[in-house]
Amino acid sequence: MAVVSETIKEMSGIKLHMVKTDKFKTNTIIFKMKAPLQKENVTKRALLPNVLQSNSKKFPTTGQLRGYLDELYGATFYIDLGKKGEYHTISFAMEVANERFLSDPTPLLKTAIDFLVEVLTNPNVADGEFHNETLEKEKRSLKQRIQSIYDDKMKYSNNRLIEEMCKEEPYSLHVHGKESEVDSISGKDLYAYYKKALAEDELSLYIIGDIEEQEVEQMVNDKFTFSSRASQAVEKKQPVQIEEKVIKEEQDVKQGKLNIGYRTNVAYGDPDYFALQVFNGVYGGFSHSKLFINVREKASLAYYAASRVESHKGLLMVMSGIDSSNFEKAVSIIKEQMQAMKNGDFSDDDLIQTKAVIRNQLLETLDTARGIVEILYHNVVAGQQIQLDEWLQRIETVTKEEVVKVANKIQLDTIYFLTGKGATK
Amino acid sequence: MEKISFDQLQEELYHEKLENGLEVYILPKKGFNKTYATFTTKYGSIDNHFVPAGKKELVKVPDGIAHFLEHKLFEKEDGDVFQQFSRQGASANAFTSFTRTAYLFSSTSDVEKNLETLIDFVQYPYFSEKTVEKEKGIIGQEIDMYDDNPDWRLYFGAIQNLFENHPVKIDIAGTKESIAEITKDMLYECYHTFYHPSNMLLFIVGPVQVEEIMKQIKENQAKKTFPTQVEIERKFESEKEDVSEKKLVLPMNVHSSKCLVSIKATDTEKQGEEMLKQELTTNVLLELLFGRSSENYDKLYSSGLIDESFSFDYTQEKGFGFAMIGGDTNNPDQLATEIKRMLEEEKSSSKITVESLERTKKKKIGAFLRAVNSPEYIANQFTRYAFNDMNLFDVVPVLEAIKIEDIHNVADNLISENRMAICQVVPKS
Structure with missing residues (x-):
């Protein structure tokens, strides 16, 4: 039996993805919009879903809209912004109880779909402009959100690394846009952008739960009517010459944040992608990995020291929180461990262990509806159709030689260090 | 078994x-x-x-x-x-x-x-x-x-x-x-x-x-042997009803300010079903007062005092308990004043209706169903409940039984100026 059975239906302007499973007590609906990351519209894309989710024609105030969701046994409804390679994604997510587990038999899935259609297609607009008060409220909130990134030093230093490393690439744009651009967006501008996004974005709808697929397909076909559109593939951009850069920034912090960016030169869908996943597992992905063992357990320098892969952009990011005086020490251990990977200095046992943990992690992710969508959506972003069983199979067959080969493709790009005051020498 | x-x-x-x-x-x-x-x-x-x-x-x-x-x-x-x-x-x-x-x-x-x-x-x-x-x-x-x-x-x-x-x-x-x-x-x-x-x-x-x-x-x-266990003797100093400090301001290296109003709970010796009822009723009360569909939330959000980081939470264990309300804000003093005013207003002239209570109970029941999709939630919460002689799977029936008088009683006990304090994080100048 397949680990996940996904049914995909091509409809006008949108693809419907259904996963039928009886393990959840709720049904999950996730609507995704994807467009190339562009400086001109990223701030509008950050503002738009916030305005849409706060009210609509039928629910003109947030109180009414949220009250309606409470009535539906506390249906959750939230938006999320993402960056997948050089694409920007907007998600509208709902989770609603399966009425089978309630004493009240109201059909909640259908009601939830109707609600989502209302919010997406019947916004609080008059004379070609979004409702001004709503717009101003959400602009204020967006600015606050952008500002507060500075306060979370882990996020901040990760963002700064990307900004420095991918300076000339769209990937350096922030998912929430730019604070200085928020004020100038008018209700008219945003409405025009809303029209454009709904007409041009690649749209995907995921419905996960104990559903009747034909019924759902019919419902979606009736309710979601979009015009057909062309696909918007982006060119992968990356500097031709990669030189190691070191960027240090001083702030009033107790703990220094070390973030190192590598180029993997491998993306989702490439033949080497599975070897890269195994590489990351041996190098820094888990608590048995080289970074955890050497930076934390042996040298006692950090509480966390880990790496992760950005699948579509082709990046490997290392992060660790250390005392500012230990910068040189930590960097040299991290580099040594990378060199060890390139030299094939790891055992068959390391490989077996890592594969088992990756398999476990993937299967665990499939135990949540959001996790299922997160994994399946990789195929949409990369224009691939890799089945999860194939995924598991290909991880299993990765060889040591393949891991070494992929390690040797990886190039160090930028070392970013947020350091405490007076610590830089 | x-x-x-x-x-x-x-x-x-x-x-x-x-x-x-x-x-x-x-x-x-x-x-x-x-x-x-x-x-x-x-x-x-x-x-x-x-x-x-x-x-x-x-x-x-x-x-x-x-x-x-x-x-x-x-x-x-x-x-x-x-x-x-x-x-x-x-x-x-x-x-x-x-x-x-x-x-x-x-x-x-x-x-x-x-x-x-x-x-x-x-x-x-x-x-x-x-x-x-x-x-x-x-x-x-x-x-x-x-x-x-x-x-x-x-x-x-x-x-x-x-x-x-x-x-x-x-x-x-x-x-x-x-x-x-x-x-x-x-x-x-x-x-x-x-x-x-x-x-x-x-x-x-x-x-x-x-x-x-x-x-x-x-x-x-x-296969293992353990010594005979005797009752563990823990000692806790007595704690006065009033708060220890009314206000604390923490200047930090941040751009946005933050503010939390906290309330020290009473009646925290309860265990078992009594405790479950008190905990769930307090959660329902806070949801009614500050949840995203509440009038208060709308007022605070519309006036620009809060953003979506605003949240509230209630923690209760044997011997202590506290409620927390707040989040990021551009005016931490005004937010504290408003939250306190809203709490006092609830106590003096409650606006909670049977209708809004029923709606909030539905929301909480739905949230529980969502939570039991998660093995982590079940194991961790069940354990916490069991250590306090409560049963996680009683949540739905206890929620269903909450009446408007219960809400008023909990509000009466919880809300009291001498048990409230303010904590703020502000940018270092």
Whole structure:
């Protein structure tokens, strides 16, 4: 039996993805919009879903809209912004109880779909402009959100690394846009952008739960009517010459944040992608990995020291929180461990262990509806159709030689260090 | 073995108390890939003043020792238990809270082996001076990380405002100075006092064969001997009703300000169904007052005082409890004033209607269904409930039974100016 059975239906302007499973007590609906990351519209894309989710024609105030969701046994409804390679994604997510587990038999899935259609297609607009008060409220909130990134030093230093490393690439744009651009967006501008996004974005709808697929397909076909559109593939951009850069920034912090960016030169869908996943597992992905063992357990320098892969952009990011005086020490251990990977200095046992943990992690992710969508959506972003069983199979067959080969493709790009005051020498 | 059925939820729970006092619960979950198991002791950061096992006198131990012990239990003479779990395809973790320390793994294969590893590593402590010293560097960095985190500082500041004596005010990880005092002998003393099976609970949830798992656990425990357990004697200083500090302002390296209003709860000696009712009713009250569909939320959001980071929370354990309301704001003083005014207004002239109460109860019931999709939630919450003589699966019936008078009573007890405090994080000038 397949680990996940996904049914995909091509409809006008949108693809419907259904996963039928009886393990959840709720049904999950996730609507995704994807467009190339562009400086001109990223701030509008950050503002738009916030305005849409706060009210609509039928629910003109947030109180009414949220009250309606409470009535539906506390249906959750939230938006999320993402960056997948050089694409920007907007998600509208709902989770609603399966009425089978309630004493009240109201059909909640259908009601939830109707609600989502209302919010997406019947916004609080008059004379070609979004409702001004709503717009101003959400602009204020967006600015606050952008500002507060500075306060979370882990996020901040990760963002700064990307900004420095991918300076000339769209990937350096922030998912929430730019604070200085928020004020100038008018209700008219945003409405025009809303029209454009709904007409041009690649749209995907995921419905996960104990559903009747034909019924759902019919419902979606009736309710979601979009015009057909062309696909918007982006060119992968990356500097031709990669030189190691070191960027240090001083702030009033107790703990220094070390973030190192590598180029993997491998993306989702490439033949080497599975070897890269195994590489990351041996190098820094888990608590048995080289970074955890050497930076934390042996040298006692950090509480966390880990790496992760950005699948579509082709990046490997290392992060660790250390005392500012230990910068040189930590960097040299991290580099040594990378060199060890390139030299094939790891055992068959390391490989077996890592594969088992990756398999476990993937299967665990499939135990949540959001996790299922997160994994399946990789195929949409990369224009691939890799089945999860194939995924598991290909991880299993990765060889040591393949891991070494992929390690040797990886190039160090930028070392970013947020350091405490007076610590830089 | 006892079987407990929850028909509406279509769940079955199996329970047995073993001879050595260990409570074991198994909840089979069909269709899931992973099995999740937690092995939890009723021992957390607040248990810092007690009579050690085999002794007669009370001792006070350094701040942060329960958390330190949690870290150190993973290290054995022949290496690190994390390694063993990952060789068996599992991921392992642990956490320390005010009242509990939990060790856990999740895995999609080799469940029996991983379960054996979990039980054995927790039941065979190995501490040495050398590894204890090494851990001080690692935990020192964990402490620094939290020190730079404004949300954590705000949350702990809000708790410290409320309590004068109660150890809940102590940061769970301690300080660099307090952990410097920790020795291997102290770790053993805490371990032998609090890690007796009769003070612990094992919970397994996942696609498992119930009888086989129970048999395995019993055989594992039968092989080990434990001293006869006597009642653990903990000491808590008495705590006045009023708050300790009315206001605390923390200047930090941030761009946005933050503000939390905290309230010290009363009647926190309750256990069992009474406690469950008080906890759920307080949660419903806060949702009615400050939830996203409330008039108050709309007012605060529209006036630009809050953004979506605004939240509220209620924590109750035996002997202490507190509510927290707040979030990021451009005007921390005005937000504090508004929240307090809204609380007072509820007490003097409640606007809660039967209709809004029913709607909020529905919301909470839906949230519970969502939560029981998560094996992590079930295991962790069930354990917390069991340690307070409550049953997680009573949540829906108790919620359904809440009446408007219950809401008024809880509001009357909770809301009182002398038990409120304000904590703010502001940009350093």
